[in-house]
Amino acid sequence: MSTDNKKKEGLVPEPSLRRMPTYLAYLKMAKNQNQQFVSSTHIARDMGVDPTQVTKDLSYTSIVGKTRVGYEVEPLINILEEFLGFRTIDEAYLFGAGSLGNALLLDHGLSQFGLKIVAAFDVDANIIGKEIAGVPIYHMDDFHKMQEEKQVNIGILTVPSEYAQKVAHDIVDGGIKGIWNFTPMRIRLGEDVVVQDTSLYAHLAVMFNRMQYLKK
Amino acid sequence: MSTDNKKKEGLVPEPSLRRMPTYLAYLKMAKNQNQQFVSSTHIARDMGVDPTQVTKDLSYTSIVGKTRVGYEVEPLINILEEFLGFRTIDEAYLFGAGSLGNALLLDHGLSQFGLKIVAAFDVDANIIGKEIAGVPIYHMDDFHKMQEEKQVNIGILTVPSEYAQKVAHDIVDGGIKGIWNFTPMRIRLGEDVVVQDTSLYAHLAVMFNRMQYLKK
C-alpha cells in the first residue's frame, strides 16, 4: 500500500535549491576567466562551503563530474540554468507598483533568471495608465479581464502588508499558481498554489542577531 | 576541558529568526484589530504553521504566555522588536547605488526595522554628488575617510556581482562588521564579519522548482 500522501518525497532540498544560484554566479565568473573545468574542491574553497555539499547539491542535477578533473564549466552552467528554470521565460504580473514594485520593474536582471513582468496592477489613480520600464500599470479591477486573454501563472506581491492576504486570494482566483511574496505576511492559500516568501526583514533579523555575538 | 570552539552553541536557530518577523507582522495586524491576547493556536491557524513551532520560536524571547489565554499582544510586539534589534536604529552604508540600491534608498520601511542608510557609495561619476531620498552619494574612494569620522558597522552590498568580493573585502578593511549581501555571489571573509546573503534569485529558483510539481 503506497502512502503517496504528497509529503515532500524526493523533493530537492530547499537549502540545496537556494545554494544553486550561488554556484551559477561562481561558474559564470569562472567561465569569464576562461576556465574549462572546476572541481567541487575549488568551488568549495573559493566560496567558503563544504566540498561534499557542493557535490551533493550538484548531484540533484544531471551533471556528472570527472574524477580528478571536476565538472566542465560550460555544460554545468547550462544544466544548472535549465534545472533552475532560468532558461525558459515565465511571464509574471506585479501587484503593487510602489517603492519595491518599482525596483523590480526597473530591474533588467530578472529576465536573465527566467522571469518577465508583463504587466503591473495597482489601485493608485496617480500611476494607473502609466508605464514603468515599458511595463503598463493597470487597475486591479482589470486583472480578471486581462487573465482571460493572457494566462499568466506567476504573481509578484508587493502590496502593503495589510492587503497581502486579500490580494493573494483574489489573484489565485484569477488563476495565479505561484506567488512571489515580498510582504512580511504569511499568506494562507490552498495546496495547489506555491507561495515563495521573500521577506527582507527576515534577513535583517538574522544579521542583527548574529552581529550581537561579535560585539562581545 | 571546555571545547568552546565557537560552534553554534545555543544560538537561536536561523529558521526561527526568519519566522519571527512574520509573527511581528501578524501581531501588528492583531493589534490594529484591538485584540489584547493571541494564542499560539490562533497564530498558527491564521498563518498556516504548526502551533508548537510558534510556541518554541517565541520561547527564545523572554515572553511568557498564559495558559488558556495566550500571549498579550502589545508586550509581545515590544519584546519581539527588541529581541530582533528592530528598536535600536543601526546606521548603514549602501555600496552600489544602482537599480536595487535605489530601491532600498527609497524604501521608508527599513527604518521601522532598525536600519538607517546614512550614505551611499558608488563609482559612477553621473550619480556621485547627488542625493537619493536625502541620502548623499559619494565616491568609493571617500569611504575610508568617512569612516574615520563616523564609525558605521553595517554595509549593504548592491554592486554588480563581479565586484562583490573586492568591495566586500575593502569595506571590511574600513571597519564594516556586517554585510547585507544582495549579490548572488558568496563572499569569503574572516570570522569576525557577519555576511547575510539575500539573493532574490535563490527564492526564484525555489519557486520555479516547487511549481513544477503543480503542473503535473
Next chain:
DNA sequence: TTTTATTAACGAAAATTTTCTTTAAAAGAA
C-alpha cells in the same frame, strides 16, 4: 609501467530542525 595524488560518488553518521506527546496550569461552565 607503476605509483601517487586528486576527486566524484555514495552511503553512514552527526547535527539540526520540526513535529509529536505529555504535563500542568487556569479560565469558564456546570
Next chain:
DNA sequence: TTCTTTTAAAGAAAATTTTCGTTAATAAAA
C-alpha cells in the same frame, strides 16, 4: 466547588540536512 476545555511549556521522537568516511576512477608524476 468541581469538572471540562484550552493552552503554554518542556522533553521525546521523527524528519531533514549537513558532515564524515570510504571507495573507485583516473590524471599526472616517477
